[in-house]
Amino acid sequence: MLRPPLALAALAVLLSVAPAAQPDAFVRVKDAHFVRDGQPYYFVGANLWFGMNLGSPEAGGDRERLVRELDRLQALGVTNLRVMAASEGPAGEPWRVHPAVQNAPGEYDESLLRGLDFLLAEMGKRDMTAVLVLNNFFHWSGGMAQYHSWASGEPVPYPNAGEHTWDEFQMFAAEFYVDAEAQAMFEAYLRHVVLRENTITGADYRDDPTIMAWQLGNEPRGFQNSDAYVLWADRTAALLQTLDPNHLVSLGGEGKLQNGYEVPRTQFERVSSSPHLDYLTVHIWIENWQWFQPRTDPEGTFVEALGNALAYLGDHAAIADRLGKPLVVEEFGASRDGLDYRPEAATTYRDRYYRALYQAIYSLAVAGRPVAGSNVWSWSGEGKPLAPGGTWEPGNPLTGDPPHENQGWYSIYAEDDSTQAVLKRYAALMRALGASDENPATDPSGRN
Numbered sequence: 018m019l020r021p022p023l024a025l026a027a028l029a030v031l032l033s034v035a036p037a038a039q040p041d042a043f044v045r046v047k048d049a050h051f052v053r054d055g056q057p058y059y060f061v062g063a064n065l066w067f068g069m070n071l072g073s074p075e076a077g078g079d080r081e082r083l084v085r086e087l088d089r090l091q092a093l094g095v096t097n098l099r100v101m102a103a104s105e106g107p108a109g110e111p112w113r114v115h116p117a118v119q120n121a122p123g124e125y126d127e128s129l130l131r132g133l134d135f136l137l138a139e140m141g142k143r144d145m146t147a148v149l150v151l152n153n154f155f156h157w158s159g160g161m162a163q164y165h166s167w168a169s170g171e172p173v174p175y176p177n178a179g180e181h182t183w184d185e186f187q188m189f190a191a192e193f194y195v196d197a198e199a200q201a202m203f204e205a206y207l208r209h210v211v212l213r214e215n216t217i218t219g220a221d222y223r224d225d226p227t228i229m230a231w232q233l234g235n236e237p238r239g240f241q242n243s244d245a246y247v248l249w250a251d252r253t254a255a256l257l258q259t260l261d262p263n264h265l266v267s268l269g270g271e272g273k274l275q276n277g278y279e280v281p282r283t284q285f286e287r288v289s290s291s292p293h294l295d296y297l298t299v300h301i302w303i304e305n306w307q308w309f310q311p312r313t314d315p316e317g318t319f320v321e322a323l324g325n326a327l328a329y330l331g332d333h334a335a336i337a338d339r340l341g342k343p344l345v346v347e348e349f350g351a352s353r354d355g356l357d358y359r360p361e362a363a364t365t366y367r368d369r370y371y372r373a374l375y376q377a378i379y380s381l382a383v384a385g386r387p388v389a390g391s392n393v394w395s396w397s398g399e400g401k402p403l404a405p406g407g408t409w410e411p412g413n414p415l416t417g418d419p420p421h422e423n424q425g426w427y428s429i430y431a432e433d434d435s436t437q438a439v440l441k442r443y444a445a446l447m448r449a450l451g452a453s454d455e456n457p458a459t460d461p462s463g464r465n
Contacts, residue, residue: 049387050343063393066101068132071083072132078128087140097229102151104119106120107121112408130210137222138217150269157420194245194249231261232267271299272298273336285333296345299345300349312356337386344389346374360428398431401414
C-alpha cells in the first residue's frame with residue numbers, strides 16, 4: 018500500500034476538520050438590496066447621534082447609560098444606528114456639541130474615539146450595525162463650516178441668533194467644496210478614523226462587520242458650488258472604498274429637496290449615480306419643510322403633510338429603481354402634540370405619522386422595491402432636557418435633539434410607550450421580511 022507524502026497527509030487531515038465557509042457578516046448590496054450572512058437585510062433603525070460622546074470614558078461620557086440605551090433599542094428590535102463619528106471644535110463655539118473630537122486641525126481627542134470604540138464593541142454584542150457619519154453640512158458638530166473657517170480664517174456666520182440668515186450660513190458651509198485646504202483637513206481625519214484599530218475589541222475598523230457603512234456627511238448641500246459638491250462626493254466616496262473595501266459608502270443626503278429648494282443645490286440623482294456610492298438616503302421633514310403645522314392647525318395640515326411625505330418617498334424609490342441601488346429613509350420625525358417640548362406631552366400625531374410612513378416603507382419592501390430600512394430621528398431614551406424648548410449647554414444631558422435645536426422637539430424618550438410600540442411592530446415585520454423565503458429580494462427568477 019502506497020503511503021502519501023507527509024505534507025499531503027497533513028493537508029488531508031486539515032481539510033477533514035476545516036470548518037465550512039462562514040457567511041459574509043458584512044452588509045453588502047446585491048441586485049439593489051442589502052444582504053448579510055447570505056440573507057436579505059432589512060431593518061428598523063434609529064439615530065443615536067451622540068453615541069460616541071456617551072461612550073467616552075472622560076468628559077461628557079456615561080457608558081452605563083449608553084449600555085442601557087442599547088438594551089432598550091435591542092428590546093424594540095432596532096438593529097441599525099446612525100451615529101456621528103466626527104465633531105470639530107474649537108471649544109467655546111456656540112450651538113454645537115462639546116467636547117469635540119477635533120479641537121484644532123489634526124488634534125484628535127482620543128477619549129472620544131475610545132467612546133466610538135466602546136459603542137461599536139457594545140453594538141457588536143447585540144448584533145447591531147452602525148452607519149458612521151464623518152462630516153456635517155450643519156454647524157451642530159462643527160463640520161464643513163468649521164473646516165472652512167479654519168482654512169480661511171473667517172468666522173462661522175451662525176444663523177441661530179438672528180445675526181445671519183440660514184442661507185448665509187449654508188453658502189459659507191458650501192465653500193468647503195472649493196476649499197482644498199479644508200478638504201485636506203477633513204481627509205486627514207477620515208483616514209485617521211477609517212484606519213483605526215478598536216482599542217476594546219482589537220479589530221481594525223475596516224475588518225469590523227458591526228460597521229455597515231461610512232457616510233460622507235450629514236445632509237450635504239451644494240448651494241452655489243453644487244457642481245463642486247458632486248465632484249467632492251464622488252472623489253471622497255472613492256477614497257473611502259480604496260481605504261476600506263469591506264464597508265458600504267453613502268452620501269447622507271436628504272434627497273431632491275423640492276420643498277422650496279432648487280434641485281441643483283443637491284443634484285440628487287446625479288450625485289447618487291456615482292459608482293462609489295452604494296446606496297441612497299432620503300430625509301423627510303414634514304414640519305421643517307412647513308407641510309405640517311402642529312401648533313396652529315394640526316388636524317387641518319396633517320393629511321396633506323402625510324401625502325407629501327409619501328409622495329416624496331415614492332419619488333425617491335423611483336430614483337433608486339432607476340439607479341439600481343437600495344434606499345434608506347434615514348431621518349424623519351415629528352414633534353409632540355401642539356409643538357409642546359415637555360417630555361410628558363402627548364405624541365398622537367407623531368405616532369400617526371410613524372405608523373403611516375413605516376407601513377409605506379414595509380409595503381414597498383414587500384413589493385420588491387429597493388427600500389431597505391429606516392432610521393427614525395431621534396432616540397433620546399433617558400436623556401431629558403433641563404429646559405424643554407431651550408438650547409443645549411455643555412454639561413446638560415445629551416438628548417436626541419442636537420445642540421442647535423429646541424431641546425425636546427423630536428426626542429423619543431424611554432417613557433414614550435405608544436411611539437415605541439410602533440417601532441417594535443415594524444421592526445418585527447421588517448426582520449421577518451428579511452428572513453422570509455418568499456422575499457422578493459431573493460426571487461430566483463432574477464427579476465430583481
